[in-house]
Amino acid sequence: MTRQRLLTALLAVITLAAVSPFVLMLVIALSPSDEPTLPHGLPGSLTLRNLTEVFTTSGLPRWLVNTSVYAAVSVVVVLLSASMAAYVFARKRFPGRDALLWSLVATLMVPVHTVVMPSLLLIALMGWVDTYWGLIVPTLANAQAVLLLRQFIRALPDEVFDAVRIDGAGDWRTYWHVVLPMCRPVLATLAVFVFLWHWNDFLWPLVAARSGSMYTLTVGLSAVSAEHLGLPEVMSVAAVTALPCLLVFALLRRHLFSDLAR
Template sequence: MTQVTTTRLGLRRRSYLALEPTPVGVLLRWIGLGIAAIACFFPFYAMVVLSLKPGLAVEFPSSLMPWNLSTESYEQVLGGQNVLVWLGNTLIYSIVSVAAVLLLSAMAGYAFAKKRFAGKEVMFWSFLAMVMVPFHVTLIPTFIVLAKLGGVDTYWGLILPTLANAQAVFLMRQFIQGLPDELFEAARIDGASELRIFFTIVLPLCKPVLATLGIFVFLWHWNDFLWPLIMAKSSNMWTLTVGISSLQQQNVPLSVMLAGSVVALVPIFFAYLLAQRYVQEGVATSGIKG
């Protein structure tokens, strides 16, 4: 028996050694990853460099060299255009929508995962069926209803239709289902109300999924073009995507348009940096901390 066990351990060690990469394999892997990183980074590099070269004809590859740079395009964007107004509109649209979607989806996910009530499964799967309905199908009816309610050129008209997010509810429900029921039972025995359980137990344990979901919802709202284009008629209510698109119709130089794109990219970058720590947290780690 001991000899058989030793033989098996020896075979496992040999298989592990066979799986270890050779120096040539490691080098090829790093070369491949480097090429992939350069390919992903190159569009952003080109956008930044070309935005810093106003009034010059684009010639490749000389236009991509980092010299003769000027901030004239950024001064024109931030000074002459309504980019700051569009940026404020986009921040309000994105941040308020993210906060509302996360709160409502967490509440709905907690109810569908841990509460018992009649018709729960039918209601959940009926709500989830919204995923199969394209947004463009409901676009015109939604606009007609909000227009009659006075929602055109208003923030609430932009935000309200985006709050019922079936994907967010589904993700929150699946995550909360994995939380131990003993936590909620112990809290109820201690006399905690449902709101206190939700805000002091459910939300702290859901930090990883809330951060991940928040990034996706923020990106979706930040890059949204069709709905703000329809609901915002005046230029003072445009978002960055609509405003930057309008610059193309005004025969604005390419460097100015790229400068506006860089300005629109910066908040997304910082949003990811702020949420990165929570995205990397595991469920077990967050449970111990909570």
């Protein structure tokens, strides 16, 4: 019993340490600019004035749209393309399959920073700099998603695919009506991770964007910080950046936990 209480206390301390920065961020974001705020003291009242001011005086609405498009389109395309590739690698036999698979695995060993400049040169040659095409397309190849889905599809019962084949279903029908529904838990997990990766991405949007109208929230937050605004205004932008991530996690947490428990 004592051991269980100690474990509970330890988990409570870890949870408090993890949550406290977000609480402090919200308190500072809602603090009036003309009153002392953390870490100098507790504000006497809370207000949304900082948030409304940032929305009206900065490019925050545009940055929010850019980040939403960047994350949402990437999630849909990555899940579809990765699941198709995973189905082929898991259930189809063709010459060079293993070589392609190991080549895909090898790309995970390459640091992402080493391909930033080649990717920038490619989108510059295509005229995609400072466009949605240049922002989204170079980030769609996701080897981790392909490998995770491949392992999941390989573990599916062979009897299911034999029954579908006997019914005369082709590859596309098998993929759309059998593989995707059975992969729903792992797809939900990948959706969370891919969304968070793109929503919080900083390096590539910083390189691919040239004008403020194409900034994402992370790049815009850096620009706002560089403008020497008050701490409450900066924390307001940070709160807007963090809130959608919490909402996505709240919506998909059931699928996420069920998949992690497998």
